[in-house]
Amino acid sequence: MGGDFGVSVSVPAVRRALFLCPDLRIFLTGGSAISDALRKSRLSGDPRVTVVEADSEIESDSDPIDDLKNSAGTSMRAAVELVKSGKAGACVSGGNTGALVAISRYLLRTLSGVEHPALVTCIPSLGNSSGRSVMLDLGANLHSSERDLVEYARFGSLYAHHILKISEPNVKILNVGTEFSKGRKEIRAAAEELSSDSSVRFTGFMEGSELFSSDADVIVTDGFSGNIALKTAEGFARTLFKSHSGRSPIAKLMSLPLKWLLGRRLRIFSPDRYNGAALLGLSGIVVKSHGAAGVEAFANSILAARDLVRSGIMPALIKSTAEPSN
C-alpha cells in the first residue's frame, strides 16, 4: 500500500518480478485495493500470489514512535510479521522509512550486540572493477556513533562479499577531507578502530566529490549525510537535464541531441537501477523501496530482496555479530 503511488505501482511491480523470476512467491498485505489491482494486472488466481488482509496503513508523514504504537492491523506491520513468523523470507516496503525501521526493530529484534540497524544499497561507481559501491547508512539513523560506524563497515563488507562477490572489499568513510585529522570526532575514532580491525579492509576517508568515482567497494556514512548526498546527486542530474541552454530556436534545437545523449548517460546513475535498500542488523530481511519508485524500480527492490535471501548474508551477519571482532 506504501510509497507515493500505492498498489498502482506495487502490483504491476509484482507482475514484473514474477515475470523475471517465475519461482518467486509473493504475499501482498493491505486493503481491498489490492484485489482490484491484481485483476488489472491479470494476476488474480495466480497461485504464486497470496493476499493478506490488513485494515489500515501507516501515513507517510507521521512520527515513527506513534506509528509503532498504532501499528496493529497496518499493512506494513502485517508484512514484517510474515518475516517474523518465517512465512516470508523478506519484506519489501515503499512506505514511511522511520516507521519501517521502528516496526522492524520491534518485531524482528536486532542481532546480538547490534544497536542501530543500517539501510544499505549499491550505488554506481566508475572507480572500481565491480562498477558498484555498497553505501550505508542511508537514513535508518540520523546520528551515528563511533560504534555505529564501525558496525556499518562490517555490515557493508559482508554485503559486498555476499552480494557483489568481492573477496576483500575496500572500505572508506565519507568525510569532509581525506587527512586523518579531518572530520567529526566519532568519524576519526571509528577510523582508528577500523585500522586495527582484521575483519575489515579499511583504506581511509573519501570526500563527497568521489562518491561515484572512488575505488571504495564500501562507503560508510551517517544516515543524515548519506541521505543528503544521494538525493543531491539525484536532484542535480534532474536539474541538469531540465536546465535551459538558451531561448533561441537554434539553442533549443541543439539541446535536443544533448537531452537524448544526457538521458542515456544519466541512466547509468538512475536511482531506479539501485532501488531497494536493505535494513541490516536485524534477525530478518527488510528492504525499503524509494517512495517515488515506478514499476521497474519497485520490481528491482523485490529482486534485491530475493538476492539477499539467496546470498547467505543472514547466516554471515549472525556469525559476525555473535563473535567479537579483532
Next chain:
Amino acid sequence: MGGDFGVSVSVPAVRRALFLCPDLRIFLTGGSAISDALRKSRLSGDPRVTVVEADSEIESDSDPIDDLKNSAGTSMRAAVELVKSGKAGACVSGGNTGALVAISRYLLRTLSGVEHPALVTCIPSLGNSSGRSVMLDLGANLHSSERDLVEYARFGSLYAHHILKISEPNVKILNVGTEFSKGRKEIRAAAEELSSDSSVRFTGFMEGSELFSSDADVIVTDGFSGNIALKTAEGFARTLFKSHSGRSPIAKLMSLPLKWLLGRRLRIFSPDRYNGAALLGLSGIVVKSHGAAGVEAFANSILAARDLVRSGIMPALIKSTAEPSN
C-alpha cells in the same frame, strides 16, 4: 601562499582582479616566492600591490588547534592581522579551512552573542528569480546546534539582502524530509524557533534533491552535510562528464557533441563561478577560496571579498547581533 597551487594561482588571480577592478588595493602575505610570481605577472612595482613578508605557512593537513598555537609568523595569520589592524577591509585565503576559522576567530573575535561563525556562499539555483541561493554553513563547524542553525538563518537572510538585494529572502533548512516530523532534533527545534522569528521569512524544510532547483533564497545546513552535498554535486558533474558512452567508434564520435554541450551546461553549475565563501559572525571579513581554485576562480573570491566590503553587510551584522531578535 595557500591552496593547492600557491602563488602560481594567487598572484595571476590578483592580476586578473586588478584588471577587472582597477581601484582595488591588495596586500600579499608570504615568502620570497611572491616577488618572483609578481615579476612573472608583470605586477612588480605596481603601487596597488604591497608584499607583507611572512616566514612560514600553515600546512594543508594539520590540526587547527596546533595551527593556531604555531601560527605566529605564518602568511595566513599575517593576512588576518591586516584585517584586525584595519589596514585591509577583508582577507582572502585558499589555505586550510580549519586553521583559517581558528585564526580568524582568535584574532577578530566573534560578534556579540555569536558562538559559531559560518561559511557562506552562493550556489546556482534554477528555482528562484535571482538564479542563486545563499548556502551556509559550508564547513566552518562540523556540528550545528539549534542555536547555530537559527543564527545561520539570520546571517543568510542578511547576506541575501545585502549581496543579492532580495528584500525578504525565503529561508529553508536542508533536511532528510520536508514534513515537520522529519530530521534531527536540533533541526526540528530550529524550525520551530524560526517559525516565530520576525526577522527571518522561514518557509520550511527542503531535501538534497532540491539543492539547485528550490525557491529558497537561503539554504541552512550544518557544515558537515553542506560540505558533503556540494562536493557530491561537483564530483557527480565531473563523473558524468568523464563517463564513457561506449567503446565503439560511433559511440565515441557521438559523445563529442555531448561533451561539448554538457561542458557548456555544466559551466552554470561550476564551483569556480561561486568561489569565495565568506566567514560570517566575526568582527571582520574573511573569505575562503576553494583550495583547488584556478586563476579565474581565485579572482572571483577576491571580487567576492570586495563586494562584501562594499555591501554594508558588516554594520548590518553588528546591528543584528547586538539587538535580540523576535
